Every structure is written in C-alpha cells, then in structure tokens.
Amino acid sequence: MPRSSTRQHIVEVASDLFYRNGYNRTGINEVIAESGIAKATLYNHFRSKDEICIAYLQYKHEVFVKDIKSYCDARPADGRQVLAIFDFLGAFFQDRDFNGCWCIKTVAEIPREDERIRKEIQKQKNQLIDFIESLLMDIKDVGERRNTARQVYLLYESAVSESHLHQADWPITSAKAIASKIIG
Amino acid sequence: MPRSSTRQHIVEVASDLFYRNGYNRTGINEVIAESGIAKATLYNHFRSKDEICIAYLQYKHEVFVKDIKSYCDARPADGRQVLAIFDFLGAFFQDRDFNGCWCIKTVAEIPREDERIRKEIQKQKNQLIDFIESLLMDIKDVGERRNTARQVYLLYESAVSESHLHQADWPITSAKAIASKIIG
DNA sequence: GACAAAGTAGACAGATTTGTCTACTTTGTC
DNA sequence: GACAAAGTAGACAAATCTGTCTACTTTGTC
Incomplete structure (x- = not known):
C-alpha cells in the first residue's frame, strides 16, 4: 500500500x-x-493520538461538505433551496451509522484548554454558516443574509443534536418548519 | 457530617x-x-462511578429547574413570558462556570448502549419541554401548543450548545429573535 | 539482485483507571 | 463509658492507556 x-x-x-x-x-x-x-x-x-483526532475531524468535515453540497446543488436554486439541508439530514438520520455531530461529541470529550481542536471545530462550523449563506443569495441585504444564515444554522445544529438525543425525527421536521417560516 | x-x-x-x-x-x-x-x-x-453520574445529572437538573422556574415566574404571564428562558441563559452564559449542556456533554461520553443514562437525559429534556409548554398557556389549541413548545425547546438547546461552542452570545440573541417571531 | 523505504509484531515502560479490602479512628447515642 | 455506625488512609489487584523501541520482513525502484 x-x-x-x-x-x-x-x-x-x-x-x-x-x-x-x-x-x-x-x-x-x-x-x-x-x-x-x-x-x-x-x-x-x-505524532500522537491528538493528531489523529484532528485528521478525523477534517476527514468527516470534508466528506460532509462534499455530500451536502452535491445534495443541495440538485435542488432548484429558488429561494427555498436552503431547506434541502434538512432533507439531507433526514436521510443521514435514517442511516444506521448516524450518531449525532462529531464536533459536539469531540468538544465534549477534550479538555477545555485544548485550543487546537476547539479552533478546528469553530472553523468547520463557520464554513457551514458560509455554505448556508451561499444558498440564501436571494436575500440581497448582506447583513440580513448573514443573520438569516446564522438562524438557519442554529436550527440545523439543533436538529442534528436533538434527533440523535431523542432518537426521533421530529426535531428535523420541526426545525425545517421554523426555517421555512424564517426564509418567508 | x-x-x-x-x-x-x-x-x-x-x-x-x-x-x-x-x-x-x-x-x-x-x-x-x-x-x-x-x-x-x-x-x-x-455502588459505582456510573451511579455518581446519574446523581450528577439529577442534581444539575434539579438546580436548573428550580432556577429557571423562579427566573421566569418573576416575569409577567403575558404571551411573551417564555422568552425569559433566553434571558436566563444569557445570564448563565456570563457565568464563568458556564460550560454548555451537561446532558449533551455526558451523552457524548458514554457508550451508545448505556440506556440508563440516555433515558435519564431524555426524561430531563422532556421535562424541559413540559416546562416551556406551561409558559405557553395563551395557546389554546393543545396540539399547536405542544408543537410550539418543541420549537422553542429546539431553539433553546441550540442557543446553549452554540454559545458554548463559539464562545459568543450571538446564538442566544439569534435564537431568542426566532422564538419571538414564532410566538407572534 | 541490490538497496532503501515502509511495514510488522509485539515487548515494554510508565502512567492511569476503577473498585476492594484491611486496620484504624472518630462520632453520636444510650 | 460502652457500642455501633460512619469515616479515614492508603495498599493493592487488575485492567486500562499512550507512546517507544528492537529486530525482522516485505515492497518498489534502479
């Protein structure tokens, strides 16, 4: 090999x-x-187990970004394209390997002082917000678009964690319903 | 002693x-x-460390419920009383001991098979949804009330996790803004 | 076929973990 | 003051963990 x-x-x-x-x-x-x-x-x-942890986070993120992008790209770029992220999550939830958010899981396990891993995770989450924002180009005002992206991001994150915690899909449909209301 | x-x-x-x-x-x-x-x-x-874990979760929940109830009870029981939970969280976030949600943290650390701890956490979260619902008595339709309680719950949970993750308070204000829109 | 790079198998050090056990001391109550 | 309950101090077993190291084998390239 x-x-x-x-x-x-x-x-x-x-x-x-x-x-x-x-x-x-x-x-x-x-x-x-x-x-x-x-x-x-x-x-x-x-060099160490910590280094594998970083590589793990990056690998999961890389696959995730690729998958969610291609999933959303298949939808019409109307004002509601962003809602596809919840359908993507719905499919992920059905997967038997679904086990919640790796970032949240990892940050819960590492010591608070471990800035390296925390920064990596924040970077990934900011990239997710950026991606959501890119699906909201119908919103012309930059400030409002960023704000909406953050809101949709919060709903998505909640849907991931809570569907995992409750072992049910109502958090996903519920979060999607709120997002639908937000984007008008 | x-x-x-x-x-x-x-x-x-x-x-x-x-x-x-x-x-x-x-x-x-x-x-x-x-x-x-x-x-x-x-x-x-x-009997074991696991038993202390259960006691830990119950203790944190007990204190949390007492505190958030007394905080919210101090607000006028109009249709917007439920928004107080985000102000409560805002104060909690300022606290230097704030370290995110103990449930999410713990569930991330235990093996998937540990049903005892997972059930305890689900119970706590359902009690939180019940509490939120009790602040929404202005909504007369039972189904709609439950639905709204779940939505506000999702926003609250997201605000906790994400303010901790990003070490910033925008998730709290953002989640509150959405909740405000939801309850009309 | 020579040679260097990469991989193998696993012993080992050194530290940590939970939980048990023994022998002893303190405390509160009658 | 006797007696039982509760707490103390810490050795210990048995299992984990990460990371290092040695001695050996395979693989790919010239």
Whole structure:
C-alpha cells in the first residue's frame, strides 16, 4: 500500500471508531487492530493520538461538505433551496451509522484548554454558516443574509443534536418548519 | 457530617468536576481528593462511578429547574413570558462556570448502549419541554401548543450548545429573535 | 539482485483507571 | 463509658492507556 493511502486508511478506520464509540473510549490499540497495521506504522504517520483526532475531524468535515453540497446543488436554486439541508439530514438520520455531530461529541470529550481542536471545530462550523449563506443569495441585504444564515444554522445544529438525543425525527421536521417560516 | 449531607457533598463536588472537566476525564481519586473524604466512604454511598453520574445529572437538573422556574415566574404571564428562558441563559452564559449542556456533554461520553443514562437525559429534556409548554398557556389549541413548545425547546438547546461552542452570545440573541417571531 | 523505504509484531515502560479490602479512628447515642 | 455506625488512609489487584523501541520482513525502484 502506498504511503498516502496507508495514512488515509488509518484516518478512515479511526474516524469510524471515534465517531461510533467516542474519542476517549477508543484506544490506539483498537485502531491498529481494526486497521490491520502495526503500531509503529501508525506512529510513523501521526505524532500522537491528538493528531489523529484532528485528521478525523477534517476527514468527516470534508466528506460532509462534499455530500451536502452535491445534495443541495440538485435542488432548484429558488429561494427555498436552503431547506434541502434538512432533507439531507433526514436521510443521514435514517442511516444506521448516524450518531449525532462529531464536533459536539469531540468538544465534549477534550479538555477545555485544548485550543487546537476547539479552533478546528469553530472553523468547520463557520464554513457551514458560509455554505448556508451561499444558498440564501436571494436575500440581497448582506447583513440580513448573514443573520438569516446564522438562524438557519442554529436550527440545523439543533436538529442534528436533538434527533440523535431523542432518537426521533421530529426535531428535523420541526426545525425545517421554523426555517421555512424564517426564509418567508 | 450526617450521612445524607456526606452523600450530597460528594454529589456536589463530583458535579463540579464532571461538568468542568468531563466525566471520563475526572477520576474517582480526584473526586475524593477534592471532597476530602475517603475512598471507602464514597463507595459506601455509591455502588459505582456510573451511579455518581446519574446523581450528577439529577442534581444539575434539579438546580436548573428550580432556577429557571423562579427566573421566569418573576416575569409577567403575558404571551411573551417564555422568552425569559433566553434571558436566563444569557445570564448563565456570563457565568464563568458556564460550560454548555451537561446532558449533551455526558451523552457524548458514554457508550451508545448505556440506556440508563440516555433515558435519564431524555426524561430531563422532556421535562424541559413540559416546562416551556406551561409558559405557553395563551395557546389554546393543545396540539399547536405542544408543537410550539418543541420549537422553542429546539431553539433553546441550540442557543446553549452554540454559545458554548463559539464562545459568543450571538446564538442566544439569534435564537431568542426566532422564538419571538414564532410566538407572534 | 541490490538497496532503501515502509511495514510488522509485539515487548515494554510508565502512567492511569476503577473498585476492594484491611486496620484504624472518630462520632453520636444510650 | 460502652457500642455501633460512619469515616479515614492508603495498599493493592487488575485492567486500562499512550507512546517507544528492537529486530525482522516485505515492497518498489534502479
């Protein structure tokens, strides 16, 4: 296996485990056992477990952005295109691998002082707000558009966390209904 | 110290540590060191660390319910009384001990299979929805009232998580603005 | 086929974890 | 003051964890 795909393989296996079972509850030994690679190989690619955590967050985000973008792009670019994010989430919720938001999960597990991971997560969330804003180009006023994007973002985030917590999809439909009202 | 207050003392110390530093990252040894009690005493009151976790969640919820109720009760019972929950959160956010939602934090740390803790958290959240509903008695239709309570709940939850994540208060004001629009 | 890069297997150090247990001391009540 | 309940101090078992290291094997390229 070429060097780059070994690294990618580790990230994908670690991502599945971290997301499913939690970062602190997943040991390095579990990652290498599941990957089928040697421990020395893992530490040849990553300096520490923390570095794998960063790679995990980036990988999940990368896939997420790609998927949600292509999902929304398939919808007509009318004023209601942004609502597609809730339908995307609805499909994600049905997936048996759905386990809530990896950012929220991770930030809950790391010490408060860990600025590196917290900044990465804030960056990702800001990119999500930017993406939502890009779907709201019908709103011409820049300030109002940013404001609306933030509101829709809040609803989306809530829908993710709460559908996971309650193990039900009413938070998704409910959040979508509010968003629908907001964008008029 | 009488038996009941020893137990309560342990719960309070453990709650502070769990909430501030995380459940998994807080060891039993830290709890007893901070409490100034002996390990055998702790295990005389609690069967396991998991049991302390349940007691922690219940204690936080108990205090939270008492505080938010008395805060909201001080407002006039007009149709907009429910918005007080966002002001309550605003004050909580200013508090240096604010560290997001203990339920979400805890659910992120425990294994998926741990039904006991998950059920406790769902119970607490349903009580919060009930409380919000009790502030919406102006809405006469039962179904619409429940629906609105859920929507306000989603906004509140989002405001808690996101103000913590972004370390900013715009999620609180933004969520309140949406709630204001919803209740008309 | 030589040679370097990459990967393997797993022992090991050193630290941490929860929970048990023993032997002792304090406290409150009769 | 006797006696039981409650608490203390901390050693200990048994299991975890991350990260390092050694000695060996495979793989790809010239």
